[in-house]
Amino acid sequence: MSHFEFKPKSKIREFLGEKIIFLSALSALIVVLLIFVFIFKESIPIFTDPEVQQEASIDKMTFQQQYYKDKPPKWSWQPNSEVPKYSLLPLALGTLKAAIVAMLFAVPLAVAAAIYTSEFASSRFREIIKPIIELLAGIPSVVLGFFALIVLATVIQEALGLTFRLNALTAGIALGLAVIPIIFTVAEDALSAVPMPLRNGALALGANPWQVSLTMVLPAALPGISAGVVLGFGRAIGETMIVLMASGNAAVISASFTDSIRTFSATIAAELAEVVFGSAHYNVLFFIGSLLFVFTFAINLGGDLLLSRLKLKLQGRSS
Amino acid sequence: MMKNLVIMTVTSALLFGLVIAGNTITIKGSDTLVRLGQRWAEEYMKLNKGSVIQVSGGGSGTGIAALLNGTTDICEASRDMKEKEYTLAEKANIEPYRISVALDGIAVYLNEENPVKQFTLAQLKDIYTGVVTNWKAVGGPDARIILYSRENNSGTYAFFKEHVLKEEDYADETQTLPGTAAVVNAVSRDKNGIGYGGIAWAKGVKYANVKKDEKSPAVEPTIVNVTDGSYPISRELYWFFNGKPAGELKKLVNWALSPAGQKIAEDIGYVPLSKELAEANMVE
Numbered sequence A: 001m002s003h004f005e006f007k008p009k010s011k012i013r014e015f016l017g018e019k020i021i022f023l024s025a026l027s028a029l030i031v032v033l034l035i036f037v038f039i040f041k042e043s044i045p046i047f048t049d050p051e052v053q054q055e056a057s058i059d060k061m062t063f064q065q066q067y068y069k070d071k072p073p074k075w076s077w078q079p080n081s082e083v084p085k086y087s088l089l090p091l092a093l094g095t096l097k098a099a100i101v102a103m104l105f106a107v108p109l110a111v112a113a114a115i116y117t118s119e120f121a122s123s124r125f126r127e128i129i130k131p132i133i134e135l136l137a138g139i140p141s142v143v144l145g146f147f148a149l150i151v152l153a154t155v156i157q158e159a160l161g162l163t164f165r166l167n168a169l170t171a172g173i174a175l176g177l178a179v180i181p182i183i184f185t186v187a188e189d190a191l192s193a194v195p196m197p198l199r200n201g202a203l204a205l206g207a208n209p210w211q212v213s214l215t216m217v218l219p220a221a222l223p224g225i226s227a228g229v230v231l232g233f234g235r236a237i238g239e240t241m242i243v244l245m246a247s248g249n250a251a252v253i254s255a256s257f258t259d260s261i262r263t264f265s266a267t268i269a270a271e272l273a274e275v276v277f278g279s280a281h282y283n284v285l286f287f288i289g290s291l292l293f294v295f296t297f298a299i300n301l302g303g304d305l306l307l308s309r310l311k312l313k314l315q316g317r318s319s
Numbered sequence B: 001m002m003k004n005l006v007i008m009t010v011t012s013a014l015l016f017g018l019v020i021a022g023n024t025i026t027i028k029g030s031d032t033l034v035r036l037g038q039r040w041a042e043e044y045m046k047l048n049k050g051s052v053i054q055v056s057g058g059g060s061g062t063g064i065a066a067l068l069n070g071t072t073d074i075c076e077a078s079r080d081m082k083e084k085e086y087t088l089a090e091k092a093n094i095e096p097y098r099i100s101v102a103l104d105g106i107a108v109y110l111n112e113e114n115p116v117k118q119f120t121l122a123q124l125k126d127i128y129t130g131v132v133t134n135w136k137a138v139g140g141p142d143a144r145i146i147l148y149s150r151e152n153n154s155g156t157y158a159f160f161k162e163h164v165l166k167e168e169d170y171a172d173e174t175q176t177l178p179g180t181a182a183v184v185n186a187v188s189r190d191k192n193g194i195g196y197g198g199i200a201w202a203k204g205v206k207y208a209n210v211k212k213d214e215k216s217p218a219v220e221p222t223i224v225n226v227t228d229g230s231y232p233i234s235r236e237l238y239w240f241f242n243g244k245p246a247g248e249l250k251k252l253v254n255w256a257l258s259p260a261g262q263k264i265a266e267d268i269g270y271v272p273l274s275k276e277l278a279e280a281n282m283v284e
Helices: A011-041 A050-055 A058-062 A089-120 A123-136 A141-160 A168-192 A196-204 A209-238 A241-246 A264-271 A280-314 B002-023 B031-047 B060-069 B083-091 B121-128 B155-163 B180-189 B223-227 B247-257 B259-267 B275-281
Strands: B024-029 B052-058 B074-077 B096-110 B118-120 B146-150 B175-177 B193-198 B206-211 B234-242
Touching: A011 A280, A050 A280, A089 A123, A089 A168, A089 A209, A089 A264, A123 A168, A141 A168, A141 A241, A168 A209, A168 A241, A196 A209, A209 A264, A209 A280, A241 A264, A264 A280, B024 B031, B024 B060, B024 B247, B031 B052, B031 B074, B031 B096, B031 B155, B031 B234, B031 B247, B031 B259, B052 B060, B060 B074, B060 B083, B060 B155, B060 B234, B074 B247, B096 B155, B096 B180, B096 B223, B096 B247, B096 B259, B096 B275, B118 B121, B121 B146, B121 B206, B146 B155, B146 B180, B155 B193, B175 B180, B180 B193, B234 B247, B247 B259, B247 B275, B259 B275
Parallel strands: B024 B052, B024 B074, B118 B206, B146 B175, B146 B193
Antiparallel strands: B074 B234, B096 B193, B096 B206, B096 B234
16 A cells, blocks of 8 residues: 655745645636726726717617607617717627527526436436537537528528528527527536435435436436526527527517627627727627627626525525 | 659649639629629630639628638629728728629519519518518518518628618518529519519519609519610629729729620620710729
């Protein structure tokens, strides 16, 4: 049997080792902060420069504007025009619609798959099915977008008799495909982590496996599943390529999910490469970027807080 | 020994890269022009071994922005620079020098199953500004017109807006697609779709004939009709330089404007300049 001998290390090396690891951890935080600072910095003229505010102020980006004297006020995104129009509301609505469709499609499928995989599947089947679903995560989003554009859009249009071929529904379903592996992975881990004594106790009291899963294990794993859903939502909001190709990119305000939409991410992707450096349009695009950053950051932060709060509650503590 | 080999390889690779970078001509810009730019680059590089030309698309707006940022030698554009862009060029100390290199017609694409064959310019304007929303108003079936367009950074978008929409806004419901090929693809899959783009592109869709007004004859978007000016929606395609081109750039553009260069353009479906226009644009 081998044994280890620890020689006393010099104090300096230990000190340095600790500090280097600390700096590495700190650098991740600093990088995130710097990215936000750079993006937000390019949108500051919206708040400070009166020339930019003539075209795009917070007020102009939020509320209906009367752009022409003979036409009613409306929300419109048309930056390359004699009268540039920068309403963010159609874009925000579009982003939300796509994310909602994605979640409605992905959450039931992913959670059901996770419950089956962790509770009912034989261990051999589990070893096959888990990597296959996680393979979905490996599909490049541009491939999913292409699939949605060429195949999915036609299938959905013919099945439902829709007017618009490229719409929120099509883009949302393709988005859901990208989000399913995220929710599945986290949910499955959460369900597997529920301690055996909980299940065994329920079985001993006479519950059948279904009752154990749905009334004991699922509620116990809820923090983890919720965290997975929140992460998936964050991904759905920020995903670019799928919506760029399959949503039609039309900035309309409508309640229907079968109308075309334009999302924040697709707007940035389509317009940033061209925009004249330093123009109001440029500032607005960076402002949209900051909004996306803040929003997904808040979602993920909220998800983490929710997770820790619920975990503590389930462990019987209050804080 | 190994270390020296590695150092030598890395250094020579870097130097090689610098040399290539030094002699490379970068062309960026219009998606309408990108096929022509690539073809010209290929032929020119065959005739002039040692020159390296890199061509990419992204839209006229992208090319102009690149010219203003100093990241390209030649900007391909399917529209003229706007006043705002000329002002920004002044601020950035760039002197845009414009040369017409070819002509282009903007064709209106329709799905092959669509019975409609022609439009007046006024009808096209009404369709794309959202005033007319049903095909039956222009002689088609009773169905909603689905509008497809290029993204707002495209020179084709801007040209169509200026000359057909008379600077009015596109309808909110207009769906935007990245690139003319995507527009053609979308219209080919949507029997109620309508799209527009350069006449060198259409595969799987049919062209509509355009009438200037009710009384004029409907003109087909063909090369001949664009060169002689009878097709109502046509434009010049440009190359923008920073200052008057000299050296390799001057050689390239004069070759493109020569009968040999213009023949290549015609072979791949672009409309060549008339002899007079080509000679007027050459650089002394």
